[in-house]
Amino acid sequence: MKDFVYLDRSMELWTDIHANHKEAARQRALSLIAAGTRTETGCIVSNTEAIRKVRFIGAQFAAYRFIYCTLNDVTPSFEEVIRHRCHNRNCLNPDHLDIGNRADNKRDDRENWANGVDFDFL
Numbered sequence: 001m002k003d004f005v006y007l008d009r010s011m012e013l014w015t016d017i018h019a020n021h022k023e024a025a026r027q028r029a030l031s032l033i034a035a036g037t038r039t040e041t042g043c044i045v046s047n048t049e050a051i052r053k054v055r056f057i058g059a060q061f062a063a064y065r066f067i068y069c070t071l072n073d074v075t076p077s078f079e080e081v082i083r084h085r086c087h088n089r090n091c092l093n094p095d096h097l098d099i100g101n102r103a104d105n106k107r108d109d110r111e112n113w114a115n116g117v118d119f120d121f122l
């Protein structure tokens, strides 16, 4: 039953953010994006080598997940992942992010490996 506790906690957190911290979360997401560097392909990357993390109301998030869920009003379950359509895991551009499940994410990686990134899709 441990998994269920974790799932509830994640959704509870996002429900709280959307209900009570919406504007602060939005400002935080926008400032993360503004601090990034835009690349030739339109990605917005942070200057950190590892995936950018963000702390908000006492919890830690991957910055791209924080940005996607905040700006799109999404309450993700544990099974839902934020996908990078550009396949750049450091990218923070909300236009390059999409939601899917873990299987979608694996398929994205395989398609990218086979075909490369389709930038027309972005």
Ligand SMILES: [Zn+2]
Pocket: 042, 043, 044, 086, 087, 088, 091, 092, 093, 096
């Ligand atoms: Zn990107």
